[in-house]
Amino acid sequence: MLGLAHLDRPFDYLIDADQDADAKPGVRVRVRFSGRLVDGFLLDRVEESDHTGKLGWLDRVVSPEPVLGPELATLCRAVADRYAGTMSDVVRLAIPPRHARTEKEETPPRTPFDLLPPVDVAGWHAYTAAESFRHALTAGDSPRAVWQATAGEDWPARLAELAAITAAAGRGVVVVVPDQRDLERLEDACAPLLGDRCVTLAAGLGPTARYRRWLAVRRGAADVVLGTRSAVFAPVHDLGLIVIWDDGDDSLVEPRAPYPHPREVAVLRSHQEKCALVIGGFSRTAEAHSLVTAGWAHDLVADRATVRSRTARVVALSDEDRRVANDPLARSARIPAMAFEAARTALAAERPVLFSVPRRGYIPSVACARCRTHARCRECRGPLELDAQQRLSCRWCGRPEVSFRCAECGGTQVRALTTGARRTAEELGRAFAGVPVVTSGGSSIVDALEPGARVVVATPGAEPLAPDGYGAAVLLDTWAQLDRVDLRTGEDTVRRWMAVGALVASASAGGTLVIVADAGLAPVQALIRWDPVGFAAQELAQRAELGFPPAVTMASVDGDLSTISAFVDALDLPDGAEKLGPVPLPPGVRRPFAAGDFDGEIDRILLRVDRREGRGLASALAAGQVRRNTHHETGPIRVQVDPPTIG
Structure with missing residues (x-):
């Protein structure tokens, strides 16, 4: 467990006869390595060693609990190879720290399934091929699907039903969600169906409680594991199903080396353990859609009639709309008249209205003083x-702007705008006098609303649940989401907008979703048609044409310019590999390195290969890190395969 690339392999030790009973594969051990005692795991017992030199002795067995079983060890090795990392780093993510007192506790028996209530799966009937998927799941097969949840869907209930029927068939389940709020909703849905056969794993539990539940899973006392990103490694016995919900959420991005994404870990584990896999969400990532286009997974979607019946009426800024054509300020106003109209209609019907803003607090931006064009x-x-000093410059390229002239009206003066949840709540409180205003975001998140008219101002991901859905929702400051410099800007914008739209009542129930953005933009069109699959297909095709993930495998090497240049030049890259850069990283994506904060200028080199050569690229990067360690080369670098941020 040293975390060094040149030591990322098994080492052989002799086992004393006194240690024979406890020294089982998977247990924690202490060994003497290079003159000092270090932690390790016993992977296997063999009669003879291939090592020709002298062997040392195992110092002691820390615990007889076999926490690193053969399937988990194989998975950790595969993840390390996939992400050009070390197995010890992956094991640290997969196995929580040990608590000796907890290991001595006895695990209580599980409630028999015949005492649990029957499962009603009628909610899945709206989705084409759901019945055949369910039959394959209960028959012990390994179907793989990308589930497109419709607007208004009670997704925790649907996932709880899948988990219950899989566990009833005698197989285990792992369900991964982005954050604690989603986890609590899922736990509430699973508890009535699974009782104590279901446990949650999350960092917020505390080390003792988390290790106690993790041991219950390893010992077979729980069939279903619900958790955040590290729960994808949970040692469930006879795994039958893995579910990843909302795989595009930033919370699923692992901040620790080797930065594995739970979606990719689930794909590796599904293949390794021959279990079913479901990747679900209200929207769809290009990575998930690539699994469908490759034939590795199938679509699990509702027919268009069902989609339309469950979706709110979606409107955006279009010159074909008379309300926009007759309102000269419709495109420049932050909250146009059509948004106020939808809000007043919902409030008059005693239903809540949601205003979604990209950030909390106040955000400065610059626009034309005359027409407010950004x-x-x-x-x-x-x-x-x-x-x-009141000087203009570009947030993207840093170029100073000596003079300004608006492309829309020719104005030469600019003004600073302020947006954000707090400022928006102040404005709406004055606009809708007498109506309660609720803010949700940051450290103050409201989970659910009381019935009745409310004005809710929330940031993405912090929207409260409304009984029977919101009467209307308004997406404000859309420029702040669409103007970001990132490969996944459009995809992430559609994901956030659809999460809001899914909370609004259907059009037949009077629900309206207003997008303060041009109706001609591709993300807006995806929302108007409520077609996340089509948008993901378009996104994937564009990335394939431009050579971006997931159509290709890409790796980033960050660090000092001379250090990363020397590192990349020494790599034995696969045929056809391309080198892009180096370029300096902007301050917004300069994250701390695993070895400590890097205070100097950070540059990035991107390496791109065909998807079929991804394994070769990862091997080359791993070999390069081994060479750096053995040659004692200085200067920290960060290597990421398929990094979350490309730009």
């Missing part, structure tokens, strides 16, 4: 900002 850089079309 100021853009002449070079790269990026958003402009004002510094402390």
Whole structure:
């Protein structure tokens, strides 16, 4: 467990006869390595060693509990190879720290299934092929599907039903969700169906409680595991189903080396253990859709009639709409008249209205003083900002803007705008006098609303649940989401917007979703048609044409310019590999390195290969890190395969 690339392999030790009973594969041990005692795991017992030199002795068995079983060890090795990391780093993510007193506790028996209530799966009947998927699941097969949940779907209930029927068939289940709020909803849905056969694993439990539940899973006292990203490694016996909900959420991005994504770990584990896999969400990532286009997974979607019947009426800024054509300020106003109209209609019907803003607090932006069109850089079309000396510069490329002229009205003056949840709540409190205003976001999140008229201002992911859905929702400051410099800007925007739209009542029940953005934009069109599959297909096709993941395998190497240049030049890359860069990283994506904070200028080199050569690229990167360690090369670097941020 040293975490060094050149030591990422098994080492042989002799076992004393006194240790024979406890020294089982998977147990924690202490060994003497290079003159000092270090932690390790016993992987296997063999009669003879291939090592020709002298062997040392196992110092002691820390615990007789076999926590690193053969299936988990194989998975950790596969994840390390996939992400050009070390197995010890992956094991640290997969196995929680030990608590000796907890290990001595006896695990209580499980409640027999015949004492649990029957499972009603009628909620799945709206989805094409759901019945055949369910039959394959209960028959012990390993179907794989990408589930497109419809608007208004009670997704925790649907996942709880899948988990219950899989556990009733005698197989285990792992369900991974992005955050604690989703986990609590899922736990509430699973508890009535599974009782104590279901446990949750999350960092918020505390080390003792988490290790106690993890041991219950390893000892076979729980069939179903619910948790956040590290729960994908849970040692469930006879695994039959893995579910990843909302795989595009940033909370699922692992901040520790080797930065594995739970979706990719689930794909590896599904293949390794021959178990079913479901990747679900209200929207769809290009990575999930690539599994469908490759034939490795199948679509689990509802027919268009069902989709339309459950979706709210979606409107955006279009010149074909008379309300927009007759309102000269419709495109420049932050909250146009059509949004106020939808909100007043919902409030008059005693239903809540949701205003979604990208950030909490106040966010400065620069726009034309005359028409409020957002100021853009002449070079790269990026958003402009004002510094402390009131000088204009581009937030994307950093180019100073000496003079400004609005492309829409010709104005030469700019003004600073302020947006955010707090400012929006203040404005709406004055606009809708007498109506309670609720804010949700940051450290103050409201989970659910009381019935009645409410104005809710929330940031993405912090929207409260409303009884019977919101009467209307308004997506504000859409420019702040669409203007981000990121490969996944469009995909992430559609994901956030659809999560909001899914909370609104259907059009037949009077629900309206207003997007304050041009109706001609591709993300807006995806929402108007409520077609996340089509948008994901378009996104995947564009990435394939431009050579971006997941159509290709990409790796980033970050660090000092001279250090990363020397590292990449020494790599034995696969045929056809391309090197992009180096380029300096902007301050917004300069994250701490695993070895400590890096205070100097950070540059990035991108390496791109055909998807079929992804394993070769990872091997080359791992070999490069071994060479750095053995040659004692200095200077921290960070290597990421398929990094979450490309730009």
